[in-house]
């Protein structure tokens with residue numbers, strides 16, 4: 534393609550990793566940076582050497598700019614649907630941060646508008662580009678582990694200093710806001726959980742009304758069960774410890790360690806000594822994420838984490854919250 538994709542980036546905190554992803558992609562150029570906070574906008578603009586005439590504080594200037602092809606959105610979760618839908622209706626391709634949305638109503642709206650728009654929409658479930666998890670997917674698909682019977686992951690991240698107003702919003706339950714990473718990872722590796730049950734506790738974050746620790750158990754099918762643990766007040770470094778158990782082997786990995794551990798059995802079913810696999814630590818692989826998105830736009834390929842896929846992850850998260858609240862087994866509703 535001769536013409537470079539003209540990219541705008543909205544939200545200049547975590548969203549700066551999208552600026553970096555687009556800058557590293559040879560077929561793209563930054564056409565606008567947007568943040569409603571002028572200080573954050575200036576910081577990012579100066580950091581990346583983007584000229585001031587490309588800085589905007591109102592995202593509608595991007596919606597109304599016909600020269601812009603692609604927009605990344607990294608603003609509080611509550612605004613994902615409104616801003617993404619405005620951009621899609623204007624014909625922009627949109628890469629929006631996870632979670633897709635926080636409510637059933639909003640995920641349905643997002644799927645509907647993405648379907649109608651004809652533009653590409655991707656939700657940034659970035660764990661699908663984390664080297665350790667990409668390797669886990671490859672090992673599972675190679676058959677090395679045999680058939681999976683138990684999968685577990687976690688989202689353990691201390692929000693004590695992170696929990697600003699929008700993260701403390703009761704709608705932004707930790708299972709949806711951050712736990713969606715672990716839920717999406719298990720959906721990617723093992724399929725859709727059909728039933729979930731959950732318990733929660735609230736011990737650590739005084740500023741939130743929702744549980745700050747949740748344990749969910751899941752039934753994928755008759756022979757495959759799983760578990761997700763979410764703690765948004767945990768007293769440890771951020772990580773997503775993940776264990777995949779199969780009939781022929783076991784894999785233990787996470788997103789923040791330089792190695793992963795693989796156990797396999799020999800022909801007689803005897804477990805062999807642990808193998809250590811070196812892994813590049815790249816928890817937020819925004820470069821690969823943007824590459825995959827741009828490639829799908831340029832070559833008109835389907836988006837793997839499209840609106841429907843992002844919606845299914847939120848639907849599973851909503852089911853976990855409902856199960857923890859009601860004390861009942863819940864079947865996630867994946868119909869959109």
Ligand SMILES: NC(=O)c1ccc[n+]([C@@H]2O[C@H](COP(=O)([O-])OP(=O)(O)OC[C@H]3O[C@@H](n4cnc5c(N)ncnc54)[C@H](O)[C@@H]3O)[C@@H](O)[C@H]2O)c1
Nearest residue numbers: 544545546547548568569570573607608609610630631659
């Ligand atoms: N993929 C990941 O691992 C990951 C990690 C962190 C955050 N996130 C997601 O990224 C998003 C942003 O998170 P954050 O940590 O950067 O939040 P933040 O609150 O630190 O920063 C949000 C930025 O967006 C700006 N903003 C808010 N509303 C805006 C609007 N309408 N128009 C323009 N700018 C606006 C704010 O001024 C601020 O600079 C959230 O959806 C969050 O869930 C994802």
